[in-house]
Amino acid sequence: MPEFLSLVTPEEALQQLFTRIRPEIKSEKIATTDALNRITAEDIISPQDLPDFRRSTVDGYAVMAKDTHGASESLPAYLKLVGEVLMGKRAPITLASSQCVLIHTGGMLPEGADAVVMLEDTQALDSGEIEIYRPTASGENLIEIGEDVSAGEVVVSRGTRLRPAEIGGLMALGITTLKAVRPPLLALISSGDEVIPPDQTPTPGQVRDVNSYTLASLIQKLGGEAVHYGIIPDSRNAMRKALSRALGECDHVIVTAGSSASARDLTAEIMNELGSPGVLVHGLHIKPGKPTILALAGNQVMIGLPGNPVSALVIAQVLVKPILEHYLGIERRRPHPAIEAELTLNVSSQAGREDWLPVKLVEHDGGKLLAEPVFGKSNLIFILARADGLVRIPPPVTGLEAGSLVSVRLLD
């Protein structure tokens, strides 16, 4: 498929890919304390009820609710104080009618008690009796066994990216290890006779490799593992060798193609040779990032990104991210957060093309948030460093007016 003969939108490209692949999720056992941001490889089932005893939610007196019925400030109920529940201990006695036990927040209810009266609704008398000023209902001010989680319940479903809330919840259940998705290995190949490693000093005409590092950082952030294959010259042999080795050693391959059209065509040719069905998409109807290649070698994805660092990173966000998330087995997908802001300038776009406009967010007097387009030739490396996020201009739209409200997708 020669370049740009049939451009597709990113959404169409993803659809073409996702209908053809069947991700095989590999898992590994890890400590829950190391699981932040990892993806669960299986449903996690609670081995127990939580709580597994009835807990008080207030400081007060454990009672039989019926003993407090009708109690008021003018006509209190009187209960005999027969003990105290110590924190972390089983209640020392079984409650009988007209008795109460001092209990603290989180304490275990004694047998026989079915409610807790709050301390502020009581008064302790010298006689050892407690005056109760308010009636309480059965079940009040306590958590029942299994009210939080029942034994056998799925507490975290497969394909969930773990946040602090889940980590803590699993620890509450004593689940100190879990099966997480093994991070897919993404090979990164940079190409271009002009590209040199960042720790070298370029001679005239040379530039330092940028894409290997933006992509590796993004992949790390998303939960994949980047494997560097270095910088390959613009030669058929070198590219074929590198791509072939990377396919053998990694799950997927990303090539940032040389900048010229011929270098990109070469990449596509080699992808067609090395894998079947080969190239699915050669050219996206998007700006920036048109010269993007999407190919398959069986279940392994090969992605050819534009050499231009801004284009490469935009496509990484728009295309590589959902592909990686697919292979990470993310099933519980939370919406991508965005910020509403007012566009400061008119922006035009070509009908049928999807544009991603870099913007900087600026707080206006009065707290209104403005989205200022970051202009400049799209080849300027620092455009995205100067931007907070991207505004998507969908294919049918031919432009956005200054003053209109746009949704800014923050850059990862």
Add this chain to the structure above:
Amino acid sequence: MPEFLSLVTPEEALQQLFTRIRPEIKSEKIATTDALNRITAEDIISPQDLPDFRRSTVDGYAVMAKDTHGASESLPAYLKLVGEVLMGKRAPITLASSQCVLIHTGGMLPEGADAVVMLEDTQALDSGEIEIYRPTASGENLIEIGEDVSAGEVVVSRGTRLRPAEIGGLMALGITTLKAVRPPLLALISSGDEVIPPDQTPTPGQVRDVNSYTLASLIQKLGGEAVHYGIIPDSRNAMRKALSRALGECDHVIVTAGSSASARDLTAEIMNELGSPGVLVHGLHIKPGKPTILALAGNQVMIGLPGNPVSALVIAQVLVKPILEHYLGIERRRPHPAIEAELTLNVSSQAGREDWLPVKLVEHDGGKLLAEPVFGKSNLIFILARADGLVRIPPPVTGLEAGSLVSVRLLD
């Protein structure tokens, strides 16, 4: 200051703190490849122009723009092809009038050339001449020296959290190491006679520690470093010893207090004894999370969080996060991303109190996003694991109506 005598909002609490402290930012030198998510400790200044040579942005012919003036399809300009610029090499010749040189995207312009004509606007003749069908202006299709970044320019300012875009930009400039803020050490002390480590099996009345792990995960995510001090019984001596040791070894201390009011008062008393000015805030006008303590020992913050895991994590998001970011020296603060969604139920709130309502986001037929409140007693550990985010109900508001649009702040 006894508990709850004067409740303040989280915003007021932060103000009280921030007017009293002067964070001392400690820095360390790290590799740029390890700097994702780290905070810059100083302005980073470019040592060079970027690009440091004039680069073509297209495949085409480097020309003197004046040689193409008036060129059209019917009346082309004819230029003599005198060479090719190889990628990564200095142009082999100095261009004279009526000459052109083949150049590729990213190639270095020859001396004498001041524009590039795109390949598609030309035709190569057998004679070795190139027909040019469109006029080009000086500076067209190239990037000038320093157009991206000038030598001496601040490319990343102090207090910026580094994203993939900045990492790549720094590599383009050969900046392979940088000074990052040393992560503040936050001591985590859990207290409560009923609390046991997660790898132990509770006997009746005992519960496993949750807060140490939710908080450590959140601190890790935000760029701090959590130091575990284990679980302390509800005793004055044990708490005083642990807090004192933590103040000596760490930058700041977070105590998740025992659940009862007396345990919380004990924590506040000890914070007053150990540091000056001591307790600033004892009780927040917030739900959940009212029993929060904020104290200072000189420049070291001591935070007492409620033992209830949901309250602790909400306060961690609302209060601990901005405090940590303050000590991380974050100056370029990007807005907190949020999702607009439609609330599914009426929710009431008390005037003067700030409420944070856990919600689950559900996509309705037609793509509309719904925010479903996650109800349940606020002591249920899994409430936040079941939620996508929090809706803030500001102090003056007494409730939100079903159907109203709310801004959901995603949980970190």
